[in-house]
Amino acid sequence: MRNRVFRFSAVTAVLAMTMLPVAGQAPYRAPRGPDGHPNLNGIWQALTGDWDLEGHAARASLIVEAGTLLAEPGGMGVVDGGTIPYKPEALAKKKQNYDNRLSADPVVKCYLPGVPRATYMPYPFQIFQSDKYLAIAYEFDSAFRNIYLKDPGPAPVDSWMGQSYGHWEGDTLVVEVTGLDERTWFDRAGDYHSDALKVTERYTPVAPNILNYEATIDDPKVFSRPWKISLPLYKHAEKNAQLIEFKCVEFVEELMYGKYRKK
C-alpha cells in the first residue's frame, strides 16, 4: 500500500501541480458522465488526513518493534482554520481517545470507518456513476455507500457508513450524510463525534484527475460550531489500477478472539 501511495504521489502529484488552475483562468470544466454531470467514475485516493486532521509533527510508532515502519508522518492538517472547535468537555474525551488510540481506534478492529474518514484513509476507492446510480466502493473492508439521488427520508436505523443523499450544485456533487453510527472516529488521532453527526460532502472536479473534497461536520453535542475539512483526491493513473480486496476481518481475529483459543 505504501509503495503504491508513494509511486502514485510521485507521478500524480507532479501532474497535479502542473495542472492546477491559477487565478484569472476560466474554471475547469470536467468531461461529462452518462448523466450529463461531471464524470467522477474512476479510482480515487487522498494522500493526507487519516493520521490526524489537524496539523502535526511526525511522531514515533506506537509499536516499538515496528520502528520507522509505523512511525507517524507529520502533516499540514486539512481543517479550515487549523483547529477542530471542540466544546471544552468534549476535548477531554478526544485527548483520552488519542492516548488510547492503539486499542481504542475502531479501525484497529476492522470496523467500518464511517464518513468522512473512509474518503481519506490510505486506501483507494472507486466511484460508480451511471445514468441512474451513484455509488462508492472502498477498498478498505469492502466499505460501500449508495448515494441516493432521491430523498430516502430519515434513516430507519444508524449504520456505520450512514445514509447518503446526493444532488448536484453546478459541477459539485453535494452529499448529505446522516444516520451515522456514533462509534466511528474521524482519524487515527482520536477525533470523534456523537450520534448527532451530520456530514455534508462536496466533490468538485478542479483539474483533470483531481477532485476537491470538502466535508462540513455538524455535531452540536461535541463541537461549538460546524467545521470543515478540505483536501484533494487524486485519480489513480496506473494502467492496471483496480481495487484489491482488503477483507481485514481475517487480520484482526487473533487480536479480538485469540484469548478464546483452546489451551
Add this chain to the structure above:
Amino acid sequence: MRHGVLTSLAAVAALSAAALAAQTTAGAETTSAKKSWTVPRLADGHPDLQGIWTNATITPLERPGQFAGKATVSDAEAAKFEHQNNDNLYGDRRSADAERDRDHAYNALFFDRGTELARVDGVKRTSLIVDPPDGKIPPLTPEARNRMGNRVRNRFDSVQDRPLGERCILGFGSTSGPPMMPVLYNNNYQIVQTPAAIMILVEMVHDVRYIHMDRREHLPGSVRLWLGDSIGHWEGDTLVVDSTNFTDKTSFRGSSPNMHIVERFTRVENGTILYKWTIDDPESFTRPFSAEYPFRAAVGPIFEYACHEGNYAMPDILGGARAADAKQKN
C-alpha cells in the same frame, strides 16, 4: 407507549402485505405486457442490467428425490411443494423438544427466501442445476474427496475453526459467490454499470463484486481473491462474466482454488434477469455443471450488513466451548 408499539406493528403488517402483493403481481405478468416489453438499453447500446434484484427462491440447488426425473413441474404440482415447504419454513416452528426449539428460534419475520419455485421460460423448476440432467452436482474426483475429508469440521478450538460466514468474512451459503446463491434472507443485489467496470453489490457482508470490462486477461496466478477475479464481455445481449483466481479458503461444494466459473446475465422479460452459470473444475468435479435461475426486480433498499461489528455471537460460541472445556477438567 404500548399503544405506539402496536400501531407500529400494525403498520409493519400492512407494509408486508403490500410488499407481498407487489411480489405477486410481478410474478403474474400478462402475455400482452411481455409482448410490448423490449430490452432496456444504455447509451452504449448494451442492455441495462441496473437495479436492485433478488434471487430468492425455494427451488433447491440439487433436485430433491420426490422430483427425480422431472426437471420442471406444473403449477399445480409446484403449489403442493410450495405449501409443504412454506408451512414448514414460515409456520409455527416451536417444538416440545428443547434442542429443536432452540435451533428454530429464527422465525418467519426474518426470512426472505421467497415462497415459490423458480420459474424459467414460464415453467417452474425443481432444481437450480440444469446440467447434468439429473439436477445433481457431479461426483467429486478422488482428489477432491480426499481434500474435503481432511477439512476441519465443527470444531471450536479457535476462531479459525469456525465457518467463514460465522466469522463475517463472507456471507454464508455463497451469497457473493460466484456463483451467487440464494439463502434464507437478504438475497439482494444491486447492479451499477459503468464503462470500465460493472459493480454488483451483495447485501450480505456488503461485498462488492467488480466485473472488469476493460481487460481480457485474468490477474496473475499469484493474486488470489476471496471473490475471484472477474472479467466481463458482451455476447449479443448477454453479459458474460469469467472468474478464476480463487483462494484455497473458499470452496463451493468441494470446488478447488482453480475453479473456473462462467456466469451469464440476460434480460429476458420485464423485471427479470436470467442468471446462468457453469463451473468447470476438473480438479474437483468429474464433469462441468450448470445452473440457471432468475434474478427478479426487488423493491429494496439494500441496508448495510455490518456483520463483524456486531458479531457478539463469536465470543459466545468460543466462550461457550471454553466453559465446556473447564467443566470437563473439573
Add this chain to the structure above:
Amino acid sequence: MRAKLAVLFAAAGLLAAGLPAWAHHAFAAEFDAKRPVHFTGTVTKVELINPHSWIHIDVKNTDGTVTNWMFEAGSPNVLLRRGFNKNTIAVGTEVVVDGYQSKDGSLRANGRDITLPNGQKLFLGSQGTGAPYEEKKEQQ
C-alpha cells in the same frame, strides 16, 4: 469452507422439503437447550444490528435487584424493509421473553418468543408475527 457449512448442515438434518434453513450462525453452538429462561422485563435498548439483532431487557429479581439480559434475534434488514425502525419497539416497553441461555453462562439468550403482556407477539416469536407468508395465508 462453504462445503464445510454444507456438511454441517447435512449433519444437522434436512427440513422436510429438503431446503437448507441455515442462518448466519447456528444457535446450537451458542445457546444451551438445557438452560431455558423465561422473564418479564422492560426493554432498555434495541440494537437492530447485523448479523443478528439484540434486545436488552431489565428483569426485576425477587430480592428487588435488577439484572440486564440480552436476547438475540435475526438479521434486521428484512424488518427494516418491512417498515421497522429504531423506534418500533420503544425503550420502556414491558415484555415477556423466553429463550435459552448462552453456553458460557453469560446473561445472554436467544429470544424464542417475545410477547406483550396482552398476548400480542412481537417479532422474535413463532406465529402471529405479521410475516409475509402468514399474511398470504390469511388472504387465501
